[in-house]
Amino acid sequence: MSLADQILAVNNDLPIRTDAPVHSGKVRSVYWLTDADSKRLIQEKGYDVADDTPLAIMVISDRISAFECIWQGEGGMQGVPGKGASLNAISNHWFKLFKDQGLADSHILDIPHPFVWIVQKAKPVMIEAICRQYITGSMWRSYVKGEREFCGIELAEGLSKDSKLPELLQTPSTKGILEGIPGVPAIDDVNITRRNIEDNFEAFNFKSPDDITLYEKLLTEGFDVISDALAKLDQIFVDTKFEFGYVKDKAGNDKLIYMDEVGTPDSSRIWDGEQYRAGKVVENSKEGFRQLLLAHFPDADILLNKNRMDERLALARDNELPASVLMDVSKTYTAIAEKITGQKIVLSANPKTEIIDILREQYQLID
Structure with missing residues (x-):
């Protein structure tokens, strides 16, 4: 064969x-x-x-x-x-x-x-939940052009390519094309700010504003779990994309879960x-x-x-x-x-x- x-x-x-x-x-x-x-x-x-x-x-x-x-x-x-x-x-x-x-x-x-x-x-949250521990990729390309704000986050001067960021950053983008959200172009994978999400949480399929904080917590926790495990293998978890969605539990209540894939070579950079x-x-x-x-x-x-x-x-x-x-x-x-x-x-x-x-x-x- x-x-x-x-x-x-x-x-x-x-x-x-x-x-x-x-x-x-x-x-x-x-x-x-x-x-x-x-x-x-x-x-x-x-x-x-x-x-x-x-x-x-x-x-x-x-x-x-x-x-x-x-x-x-x-x-x-x-x-x-x-x-x-x-x-x-x-x-x-x-x-x-x-x-x-x-x-x-x-x-x-x-x-x-x-x-x-x-x-x-699951009903997907319409956000590509991206976390970055190092400055590389699209963030570095923006930085080189002189941009110092990325997804509403102010970046310090003097950062160098592929260096570790002072802190773990969440830099979300849209999942799919979302129409009618002020300040958010109707194109796939466009960078957004936390303020964009807060002001239009229902358009991103969040059930409540509190769930924005929950997704951020789950994103950081998930990133840290994978990063710590990879560090033991002498591998660096550089950045990644998570996806979230809602399902019903056995009693019929909504709960926010991880979906799609996590921590893979397709969805992450690993050095x-x-x-x-x-x-x-x-x-x-x-x-x-x-x-x-x-x-x-x-x-x-x-x-x-x-x-x-x-x-x-x-x-x-x-x-x-x-x-x-x-x-x-x-x-x-x-x-x-x-x-x-x-x-x-x-x-x-x-x-x-x-x-x-x-x-x-x-x-x-x-x-």
């Missing part, structure tokens, strides 16, 4: 029983279960949710996205071997640590397969501690792939300039990256996952067949 066969690239064509269209994102696909299957699984598996909670099967893929495009490799490689399993393993590890340390729950109820989560329906102390930044996250793309193509502005999105999409569609590049990315993902979890990431010979067999035999979700 070829390496390409071990990559789960297409994950929206599984024969899972559903009444709704499959929702496919850049990396994950979501299958909403029928009401009958949701109720049956809640009873059979004893999930700690209200009996009428809608459930979904969330299937990760090995696709790799960067600069809002999906990238491919030569020889039919439509993704990165081991990437999906690594992302899920890391998230599962952190969510368990959060629960063990008394932080909030996550949307995950069950993990039938390394590529699969069974999740409860090697030993190399950083030696004055060199070595990325153990997708940022390394982004930097590689910027160096690989002659006109890097295509990847950075949102006004050139048509050219960027064509670049991703018409260029097959060398297989060696995707294998280097695979090594980055599997190595950091194994370091964090202490478990080997095993590549499935045929992940799609495995998923179908498990969901048919153990969950009766495939006819």
Whole structure:
């Protein structure tokens, strides 16, 4: 079996029983279960949710996205071997640590397969909850241009690239396009201030102003838990993006939870501690792939300039990256996952067949 066969690239064509269209994102696909299957699984598996909670099967893929495009490799490689399993393993590890340390729950109820989560329906907070411990990336690009206010936060003079910030900063942006919020452009991923959120908390899907403080607390606590654990592995948690949402508990009350993924190489920058102390930044996250793309193509502005999105999409569609590049990315993902979890990431010979067999035999979700 070829390496390409071990990559789960297409994950929206599984024969899972559903009444709704499959929702496919850049990396994950979501299958909403029928009401009958949701109720049956809640009873059979004893999930700690209200009996009428809608459930979904969330299937990760090995696709790799960067600069809002999906990238491919030569020889039919439509993704990165081991990437999906690594992302899920890391998230599962952190969510368990959060629960063990008394932080909030996550949307995950069950993990039938390394590529699969069974999740409860959550109403997302429309914020990309970003936390930064070092000045790099978009914050550094703004700083170099002379900007000293970032998401409403005043930055000191004299900061240097990739240096540790005086304190942990929360720099939120919008999740999706939000219309009609004063001072917030209706575009995805636009930086916002805490004042923007306070003045329009309902537009961001918060149930109350107090929940803004709660999400900030959960963000900081979650960041600190991961940062402390990574520090023991001599890895630096540079910055990250969390997502939050509301679910109903068994009694029908709203509760704020972590959702999507946390502390992964896709959602975070992770640097090697030993190399950083030696004055060199070595990325153990997708940022390394982004930097590689910027160096690989002659006109890097295509990847950075949102006004050139048509050219960027064509670049991703018409260029097959060398297989060696995707294998280097695979090594980055599997190595950091194994370091964090202490478990080997095993590549499935045929992940799609495995998923179908498990969901048919153990969950009766495939006819």
